[in-house]
Amino acid sequence: MTIKDIARLAGVSVSTVSRALNNHPDVSEAAKEKVLEVVEKYNYIPNTSARELGKSSSDNIGVVVRGMSNPFYTDIIAAIGSRIEKAGYTMVMQQIGASDDEILTAARMERDKRLQGLIFLGGKLDYTKEQLTSINVPYVCCTFSNKYGTLDKSEYSSVCIDDNQAAYDAVQQLYSRGHRRIAVLLSGSKDGSVSQVRFAGYERALKDFGIALDEQLIIEINSYNIADAYKGMQYWLKKEIEFTALFAISDNMAMGAMKALKEAKKKVPGDVAVIAIDGIEASEYINPVLSTLCQPMEKMGSEAVKLLVDIISKKKSNRHVTLSTTLRAGETLE
Amino acid sequence: MTIKDIARLAGVSVSTVSRALNNHPDVSEAAKEKVLEVVEKYNYIPNTSARELGKSSSDNIGVVVRGMSNPFYTDIIAAIGSRIEKAGYTMVMQQIGASDDEILTAARMERDKRLQGLIFLGGKLDYTKEQLTSINVPYVCCTFSNKYGTLDKSEYSSVCIDDNQAAYDAVQQLYSRGHRRIAVLLSGSKDGSVSQVRFAGYERALKDFGIALDEQLIIEINSYNIADAYKGMQYWLKKEIEFTALFAISDNMAMGAMKALKEAKKKVPGDVAVIAIDGIEASEYINPVLSTLCQPMEKMGSEAVKLLVDIISKKKSNRHVTLSTTLRAGETLE
DNA sequence: CTGAAAGCGCTAACAA
């Protein structure tokens, strides 16, 4: 069943069918009605590929999300979606696995869907200009910036928190409560990911507070996984290194760590205070409730769209906005 | 940059480029090399729409997943993905929102991607034959079956647990530990969703065990949301209805409920025993660890693909497999 | 092994 069949069945030409289906103004009510009736009757569904191909332009904005079903992104995506809609564009989202190439995915989408712009959710921090030659539309990095790349600031937009500062603030929360032996749970300290940035904030805070960096307090797990955080913490606890507080670079990792702490009979808080960064919903439902610095998810999403739309419509050029976190007191701080 | 440009630049015809790009056997090494060189140099990316359109068939299997980023699905999806790959097919996944129409999505995919088959993850339980006329390839329902629909068993395949029995088993766990005042936390008791099926299992168990159904013990929240479960439970607890155990129809809902119980100073376990169904990772990281009946996620995913591939290759016809759950003891049972 | 040319199903000028 193609548009031709419908045309024949409705006794009109294909263009009339196309017009009727796309709500073009220049179709008579009679023709439109007839067409829709046939479409309904035969359960006709237009082929998207053909449609996309035939079209010369579109109002599509692409969103490529790294990490399947990362709870941290759901709220942001919702915000992005509604904002895009409101701006009169159409959202085309694509999720990719942790090891997939977002640039390639984006480049494909750009051509396939004739995108006007792109939003990257949770990408890498080290793009080079070279790698991005295949992207020819404006794009904004959401939740991250090009910290370690060689991209010129004027070539892209971004909206994120100041990860270094957030980590600094987290450590300060612990420090101000008297903690000096502050362990840090991270993915990697020089993996070029957000983990590295947050670790740098941790280091900076210690330095500022006059605490010497103790290698023994660094728990590196090479993953953002909750189960890995649990196992990593479990393993580290066996070393029986003295500490009174833990700064986890993400809520998820903090949750894994807390299970290990509980099993090791370390009271949280009491024996150990815990703080993290992110503010996902799940960490609000654990016991004790995790104390964490929340990222303004909704704001991030809507801001990202705003930046992009402004660029697409030539109103403004590339910009970089930094949003601030808010502390969720929780119950793990003391 | 289109295939034509590449052809010109490489000094060959478009068909040769197409062959080189698609690993066809009948291309000389020299031509292939030349083409790939140009492709590389100009960063050429073929247009998927055009590709899909031009192709007469495909080895695509579509997967439509209901519910964005539902943690329950991630493991299943991973299993489905690797199984599809292994079987020599290509997975094309599409996530849809809770209120979107999966049949329409599937019908579109079927045409756009020239699917050989479909897998539905977390769909509705009440399809009618009429609604499915737009689907013309074999499909299997994963994690659910067509409990309330009028579909003939021979028209589709399914792989899921026996939800009614799982609920029955959950209640039995509580009953055997002496509980008689067993509250149930559900989405709806007649919403035609899995909630209804599990509630029926709860009812059946009570009947079997000689316990009268007490309307006061039914907590209906019209949602599967963790926050709603929390609020719903909070509200219900204010009524101060006497109970010693809670059966939540999903892990997620149990987590919300447990936060409410904790805030109401009800000890879990001790004052209240809790059991649920699903076995998601998160519920393993809360305190106390949730006792629950785990669905065999991996098995479900791989089994779904197996059924589908067998049908596509005409080896077998539609089948329905029921997998059993396993109890995760946890710490909320007593 | 290679190229020319006919589609794939739709959109969008251009005429009528």
Place this chain on the structure above:
DNA sequence: TTGTTAGCGCTTTCAG
């Protein structure tokens, strides 16, 4: 308002 027709970018016969 309508229909005709030329693409969109690729795959795939069919000749050569």
